[in-house]
Amino acid sequence: MNDELSRLIALQEFDTELTGFDREAERLRQEQAARELAAKDREAQAGLCRARAAELEQSRETLRAGGAEAAERIKERQVKMMQVQTSREHQALLKEIEDAKKQIRDTEEQMLQAEEDAEAELKRAAELEQLCKGELKLLAEEAKKTEEAVRQIAARRAEVEASRSQLAKEISAAQLKRYDKLLVKRKGLAVVRIIAGVCQGCFMTVPPQQFNLVRKGGEICSCPACQRILYYKADPNQPETMAPVRSQLEDLYEAEEDDEDELTE
Numbered sequence: 003m004n005d006e007l008s009r010l011i012a013l014q015e016f017d018t019e020l021t022g023f024d025r026e027a028e029r030l031r032q033e034q035a036a037r038e039l040a041a042k043d044r045e046a047q048a049g050l051c052r053a054r055a056a057e058l059e060q061s062r063e064t065l066r067a068g069g070a071e072a073a074e075r076i077k078e079r080q081v082k083m084m085q086v087q088t089s090r091e092h093q094a095l096l097k098e099i100e101d102a103k104k105q106i107r108d109t110e111e112q113m114l115q116a117e118e119d120a121e122a123e124l125k126r127a128a129e130l131e132q133l134c135k136g137e138l139k140l141l142a143e144e145a146k147k148t149e150e151a152v153r154q155i156a157a158r159r160a161e162v163e164a165s166r167s168q169l170a171k172e173i174s175a176a177q178l179k180r181y182d183k184l185l186v187k188r189k190g191l192a193v194v195r196i197i198a199g200v201c202q203g204c205f206m207t208v209p210p211q212q213f214n215l216v217r218k219g220g221e222i223c224s225c226p227a228c229q230r231i232l233y234y235k236a237d238p239n240q241p242e243t244m245a246p247v248r249s250q251l252e253d254l255y256e257a258e259e260d261d262e263d264e265l266t267e
């Protein structure tokens with residue numbers, strides 16, 4: 003195989019490895035960030051529960067004041083009852099007293115409900131805070147682990163990066179420039195294998211003549227569709243010819259079926 007092509011293949015392998023390191027480090031960082039976010043979210047939820055409990059306590063105070071005021075009103079109307087002359091006035095006062103009594107009953111119910119709700123919110127808040135405490139401890143440990151893993155990745159990355167730089171020096175400037183451009187334009191894949199005449203970068207079938215050139219490996223060939231640099235590597239599990247077209251495929255399946263028949267007989 004063309005030496006320059008061999009070097010380009012090796013360069014691609016380094017770059018794929020480098021991308022892998024970057025992805026792995028990014029994944030670890032994102033996982034840690036997600037854990038931190040979840041813990042913060044729980045903390046915020048606990049805060050909301052406590053705020054709702056405080057609101058409920060406030061509404062109980064308002065209800066209590068309303069109830070006290072209704073009780074005052076009853077006393078006052080009862081005193082007035084002694085002084086009224088007409089039955090109409092008497093009826094009106096009785097109605098006011100009944101209304102006030104009903105208000106007190108309702109208020110008591112509402113206060114009880116608010117108390118129950120507030121207790122539930124406080125209980126939930128306490129649960130969340132307990133969870134948070136455990137989580138924060140774990141989070142700190144995880145953060146350390148993540149940091150260490152990212153550090154190790156960076157160290158391995160630096161080694162590969164150095165080897166890559168060394169290799170890059172052995173490639174002609176023009177070829178390297180073209181490779182680097184392709185690497186950026188083609189999402190980190192500048193050199194790809196060709197299998198059965200199909201470019202493994204864009205999965206288009208290259209013309210047979212070009213496939214033969216790539217197979218020979220004497221020169222650097224590009225995929226006509228995606229411009230990636232192509233190389234051929236023999237694989238006992240892969241056919242060495244072009245991918246069969248549809249009608250040939252059908253023939254192939256039929257032939258396989260016949261073989262099976264022979265085997266079972």
Ligand SMILES: [Zn+2]
Pocket residue numbers: 201202203204205206225226227228229230
């Ligand atoms: Zn291609």
